[in-house]
Structure formats: structure tokens, C-alpha cells
Amino acid sequence: xxxxxxxxxxxxxxxxxxxxxxxxxxxxxxxxxxxxxxxxxxxxxxxxxxxxxxxxxxxxxxxxxxxxxxxxxxxxxxxxxxxxxxxxxxxxxxxxxxxxxxxxxxxxxxxxxxxxxxxxxxxxxxxxxxxxxxxxxxxxxxxxxxxxxxxxxxxxxxxxxxxxxxxxxxxxxxxxxxxxxxxxxxxxxxxxxxxxxxxxxxxxxxxxxxxxxxxxxxxxxxxxxxxxxxxxxxxxxxxxxxxxxxxxxxxxxxxxxxxxxxxxxxxxxxxxxxxxxxxxxxxxxxxxxxxxxxxxxxxxxxxxxxxxxxxxxxxxxxxxxxxxxxxxxxxx
Amino acid sequence: xxxxxxxxxxxxxxxxxxxxxxxxxxxxxxxxxxxxxxxxxxxxxxxxxxxxxxxxxxxxxxxxxxxxxxxxxxxxxxxxxxxxxxxxxxxxxxxxxxxxxxxxxxxxxxxxxxxxxxxxxxxxxxxxxxxxxxxxxxxxxxxxxxxxxxxxxxxxxxxxxxxxxxxxxxxxxxxxxxxxxxxxxxxxxxxxxxxxxxxxxxxxxxxxxxxxxxxxxxxxxxxxxxxxxxxxxxxxxxxxxxxxxxxxxxxxxxxxxxxxxxxxxxxxxxxxxxxxxxxxxxxxxxxxxxxxxxxxxxxxx
Numbered sequence: 110x111x112x113x114x115x116x117x118x119x120x121x122x123x124x125x126x127x128x129x130x131x132x133x134x135x136x137x138x139x140x141x142x143x144x145x146x147x148x149x150x151x152x153x154x155x156x157x158x159x160x161x162x163x164x165x166x167x168x169x170x171x172x173x174x175x176x177x178x179x180x181x182x183x184x185x186x187x188x189x190x191x192x193x194x195x196x197x198x199x200x201x202x203x204x205x206x207x208x209x210x211x212x213x214x215x216x217x218x219x220x221x222x223x224x225x226x227x228x229x230x231x232x233x234x235x236x237x238x239x240x241x242x243x244x245x246x247x248x249x250x251x252x253x254x255x256x257x258x259x260x261x262x263x264x265x266x267x268x269x270x271x272x273x274x275x276x277x278x279x280x281x282x283x284x285x286x287x288x289x290x291x292x293x294x295x296x297x298x299x300x301x302x303x304x305x306x307x308x309x310x311x312x313x314x315x316x317x318x319x320x321x322x323x324x325x326x327x328x329x330x331x332x333x334x335x336x337x338x339x340x341x342x343x344x345x346x347x348x349x350x351x352x353x354x355x356x357x358x359x360x361x362x363x364x365x366x367x368x369x370x371x372x373x374x375x376x377x378x379x380x381x382x383x384x385x386x387x388x389x390x391x392x393x394x395x396x397x398x399x400x401x402x403x404x405x406x407x408x409x410x411x412x413x414x415x416x417x418x419x420x421x422x423x424x425x426x427x428x429x430x431x432x433x434x435x436x437x438x439x440x441x
Numbered sequence: 442x443x444x445x446x447x448x449x450x451x452x453x454x455x456x457x458x459x460x461x462x463x464x465x466x467x468x469x470x471x472x473x474x475x476x477x478x479x480x481x482x483x484x485x486x487x488x489x490x491x492x493x494x495x496x497x498x499x500x501x502x503x504x505x506x507x508x509x510x511x512x513x514x515x516x517x518x519x520x521x522x523x524x525x526x527x528x529x530x531x532x533x534x535x536x537x538x539x540x541x542x543x544x545x546x547x548x549x550x551x552x553x554x555x556x557x558x559x560x561x562x563x564x565x566x567x568x569x570x571x572x573x574x575x576x577x578x579x580x581x582x583x584x585x586x587x588x589x590x591x592x593x594x595x596x597x598x599x600x601x602x603x604x605x606x607x608x609x610x611x612x613x614x615x616x617x618x619x620x621x622x623x624x625x626x627x628x629x630x631x632x633x634x635x636x637x638x639x640x641x642x643x644x645x646x647x648x649x650x651x652x653x654x655x656x657x658x659x660x661x662x663x664x665x666x667x668x669x670x671x672x673x674x675x676x677x678x679x680x681x682x683x684x685x686x687x688x689x690x691x692x693x694x695x696x697x698x699x700x701x702x703x704x705x706x707x708x709x710x711x712x713x714x715x716x717x718x719x720x721x722x723x724x725x726x727x728x729x730x731x732x733x734x735x736x737x738x739x740x741x742x
Contacts, residue, residue, distance in 0.1 A: 153546060157568050167587050249479075274715075275488070277708070314485075318486075
């Protein structure tokens with residue numbers, strides 16, 4: 110019995126000694142763990158690779174590839190046609206083109222618009238969230254939370270038409286003010302939907318609810334004991350906000366400002382419906398480039414513009430995630 | 442007015458003794474400010490909706506009220522143009538495909554993460570968050586570039602892709618929407634899987650001799666139905682509103698694209714469709730909310 114066992118085991122042990130780390134037993138253990146369990150993740154990884162990472166990879170590559178088609182003087186000896194040679198060169202030509210002229214204007218416009226709406230939206234959103242959290246009516250809380258969830262997702266084309274019907278050139282409010290008070294939004298107030306003010310007004314419609322959704326849990330996480338403890342130590346309302354609640358909420362607030370900035374920076378549909386090309390923004394310029402409105406040889410400008418956007422959004426998202434992690438330490 | 446404010450303050454005084462001790466004036470002022478904020482918010486958020494509704498029913502020629510804009514929505518389209526029903530059905534089809542692919546991909550993956558390979562969780566979560574960093578308008582650039590590259594390759598892949606695109610088939614869009622939905626779906630399903638004891642359930646079922654498919658469909662999915670429903674709704678809302686990718690890739694039938702290109706001069710029909718689509722999404726969300734609320738109530742009770 111003992112003999113048969115040892116003879117059975119012997120060859121394995123030999124290979125184990127010879128094979129070292131790659132011994133069959135170890136390999137089979139690894140194989141079992143990796144093959145069965147990790148194999149189950151293959152569909153997910155493959156999907157993300159094909160439908161997300163490959164397209165993003167093309168952006169990163171194409172942004173630096175400039176195609177130049179030159180009408181050469183060489184004729185094809187058989188057909189007698191001019192031979193067009195397409196040369197591709199690697200370099201920053203697309204990137205620098207994407208930072209000039211109309212594209213530079215659109216980048217500045219987008220940054221300015223996003224900064225304005227992020228800050229105003231964050232302040233208004235936290236005020237609204239505060240008003241709701243401190244309300245004693247459960248019904249009001251329920252209504253505002255569900256309404257925020259709807260409106261925060263309500264962007265795009267219908268939103269633009271809603272505002273065009275309200276304060277557009279023939280909108281209800283516009284014509285009401287004009288007919289009854291002789292007051293013109295466009296003339297007296299210089300208000301137009303296709304300007305930075307107009308777009309900012311419309312963007313508030315989904316950014317403020319987004320802020321409410323993000324800040325409500327944080328405000329609810331402020332423990333009443335902190336306020337009581339501060340008061341027992343002689344703090345007034347201002348002291349409490351300045352030294353207790355403020356610092357606790359600050360990372361969350363700053364993170365939310367970044368979130369609002371990124372979501373307005375990448376919004377396309379609403380801006381396109383409101384302003385089209387009359388108020389150039391990076392997303393609308395990308396759409397214009399992709400639909401063929403570029404000079405020959407600038408086909409990869411879209412990739413360069415997309416890269417510009419990535420360069421702005423990526424660091425902000427990373428900072429946002431770090432700030433969120435810092436917040437969760439206190440407010441849970 | 443002041444009496445009403447006083448009444449509102451009264452019940453809170455018991456809950457927050459610290460505030461009550463400082464005398465009645467302070468909380469009262471805070472209450473007024475709060476109601477002003479809520480009132481302004483209500484005007485801003487409800488106002489445009491009411492204005493748009495009144496815009497859609499006003500009769501531009503003669504004054505008075507008309508519902509012709511709403512009748513026009515459902516009227517048969519002119520020849521060569523896409524009708525409301527076609528666009529709506531197309532978008533519904535698109536969202537159904539998106540929901541199916543998303544759930545078929547994410548549910549097994551996330552269960553596997555919980556039960557077998559928790560080490561891979563970080564990688565998978567980060568990958569699902571990527572669409573937040575690369576917004577649709579960026580992704581569509583990459584997709585266009587990929588199409589160009591595939592088109593240049595002239596292989597079987599190229600003809601397959603151009604065939605699917607040529608048919609205006611929703612499949613390509615749905616495949617892209619799945620990636621857009623990932624950040625939200627991951628979080629929703631993750632919360633659901635955490636709230637049930639998936640490990641015990643699966644081990645018990647496996648111990649009783651159930652196969653993996655039985656475990657998935659008859660043991661794990663029933664308690665997850667709220668999470669699955671929420672995830673499906675998120676996909677639905679995303680697909681119904683998505684304009685960037687579908688319009689840039691020149692699809693004409695998805696609902697928002699159709700809405701944008703509606704050939705009307707007054708804009709009344711567009712406003713009417715916008716109001717209609719907002720109300721549609723709102724009703725659905727309220728339904729989902731009611732389902733969640735009922736489940737939460739049952740759990741507590």
C-alpha cells in the first residue's frame with residue numbers, strides 16, 4: 110500500500126523539483142483559480158475593450174496623426190491621372206490647430222460657461238438642499254427628491270424646447286411681457302437663449318437638481334450633536350458653520366462643483382438645440398467637424414478636440430473621486 | 442402669515458431644543474427664508490413646464506385654446522417623413538435591446554465579483570466609471586474613427602459593420618449605450634447584491650443540487666428584482682433622451698433626433714412633444730418610486 114502510493118507520487122515530485130514554480134500541481138491550482146473564475150469576467154472585459162477602450166485608443170492615436178493629401182505632379186504612366194499621395198505625419202499639428210481660431214474661442218466659451226454654471230448651480234443647489242433637509246414636512250422632502258431625480262436626468266432636446274417655448278423669441282413669457290408691459294427681454298435685458306446667459310439659465314434646470322441630489326445626503330449626515338456640542342462650547346451660528354459644518358461639508362461641496370463643471374462641459378444636445386453654431390462650444394465644434402465641416406487634411410481635428418476635452422475632464426474626475434473618498438470619512 | 446409661520450415652527454421646537462432656547466425670532470426668520478427659496482425654486486422648475494403647456498394650446502391666429510398641436514403629433518406623417526409612432530417604437534426597441542444586453546453582461550459579472558473574484562472588483566468598477574470621464578461627444582469621435590478604420594480594412598468585419606449600419610439597425614447604438622449605462626447600472630446592481638446575502642443563497646442552492654442557471658434565475662434574481670428594475674429604468678431614461686451619439690452617427694429615427702428635426706414653423710408641436718416626453722418619463726419614475734417605497738415599507742413593517 111505504502112509502496113504503491115510512493116510510486117504514484119514519485120513522478121510528480123520529480124517534475125515538481127525540476128519544474129520549480131511551474132510545477133503541475135501549482136499550475137493546476139492557478140489554472141483552476143484563473144480559468145473558471147476569471148474566465149467569467151472575460152465577456153465584460155472584452156465588451157469594454159471593443160466598445161470603449163478601442164474607440165478611446167483611436168482618439169489618442171489619431172489626435173497626433175496628420176494626414177496630408179498632396180496633389181502631386183507625377184502622372185500614372187498608364188492612366189495618365191495625377192497620383193495623389195497621402196502622407197501621414199506624427200506630431201502636434203492637430204492639437205495646435207484645435208487650440209486656434211474658432212476652436213480656441215469655443216474652448217474658452219465652454220470653460221467660462223461651465224465655471225459659471227458650476228459655481229452658481231452649486232450655491233443655488235446647496236441652498237435648496239438646505240431648505241429641504243431642514244423642512245419638517247416629509248412630503249416636501251419626498252417630492253423634491255423625486256422631482257430632482259427626474260429633472261437632473263432631463264437634459265437634451267426636450268429641455269431646450271421647453272425654454273424656447275417659455276423665454277424664446279416667441280415664448281409665452283416673452284410675448285406676455287412685451288404685450289402687457291412693453292418690456293422686451295432681448296431689447297431691454299439683452300437676454301437671448303443663444304448666448305452664455307441663456308444657456309446658463311437653461312443648464313441650471315438640470316444642474317441645480319443634480320446638486321440637490323448630491324448634497325442632500327451630506328447635509329443629512331451633519332449630526333445634530335455637533336451643533337449642540339459647538340453651542341455648549343459657546344459657539345454661535347456663524348462659528349458652527351465656519352469651524353464645524355463648513356469644513357466637514359467643504360470636500361463634498363468642492364467635489365460637487367467639479368461634478369457640475371464636468372457635466373456642463375460635456376453637455377451637447379441642449380446647447381446644440383439652443384444655439385447651434387452661433388455660440389461655439391467644444392462639443393458643438395466636435396459635431397461640426399465630424400459632419401465634415403473641416404478643411405481637407407484636418408479630418409483628425411475631431412480627435413484633437415476630443416483629446417482637449419479629456420485633458421480637462423480627466424484630472425477633475427480624479428480629484429472628484431479623491432474628494433468623495435475624503436468626505437465619506439466623516440459623513441456616512 | 443406670521444401665525445402660519447409660528448405654527449410651522451411649533452412642532453420643530455420639540456425636536457430641536459437648542460434652537461428653541463434661542464428665542465422664537467431666529468427660527469422664524471430661517472423659516473421665511475426657507476419658504477422664499479422653495480417658492481423661487483418652484484417658480485423656476487414648474488414655470489417653464491406650465492409656460493410650455495400654455496404655449497402648446499394657444500391659438501396663434503385667433504386667440505383662445507386649441508389642441509391642434511397635440512393632434513398633429515399623432516397625425517399621419519407626410520410621405521418620406523418619420524412619424525411620432527415610428528420614432529417612439531424605434532426608441533422603445535432600442536431601450537429594450539440596451540436593457541437586455543446590459544443585464545446579461547453586468548448581472549453575471551457582478552455576481553461573480555461578489556462570490557468568486559472579489560479581487561477584480563476594483564478593476565471592474567474603475568472600468569465601469571470610465572464613461573463619466575469620456576463623455577458621449579468624446580466617445581462618438583472614437584467610434585467614428587473606429588468605423589473608418591474598420592471600413593478601410595475591407596474584410597468580413599468591414600462588410601458586417603457596414604451592413605448593420607446601412608440598415609439603420611438599432612443594434613450598433615444599443616451596443617454603445619450599454620457602455621454609457623455602466624456607471625449607473627454597476628452602482629444600482631452592486632447595492633442590490635450587497636443587500637441580499639448572495640453567498641449563503643447560492644451555497645444553499647448549490648448544496649441542494651441546483652445548477653448555475655437555476656441559481657441565477659430562480660434564487661438570486663427574485664430578491665434582486667427591485668435593483669434590476671431600477672437598473673432597467675436608468676437604461677430606459679438614458680436611451681429615451683440620448684441625442685449626441687445617435688445624431689452625430691446620423692441615425693434619424695431615435696426619438697430625440699426625430700424631435701429635433703420636426704419641420705414646424707411655430708415650434709408648438711416640438712413643445713408639445715417635449716411636454717409629453719417629460720410627463721412620460723416622470724410617470725414611469727413615479728411608478729418605480731412607488732414600487733421601491735412599497736418594498737421598503739414591507740421590509741420595515
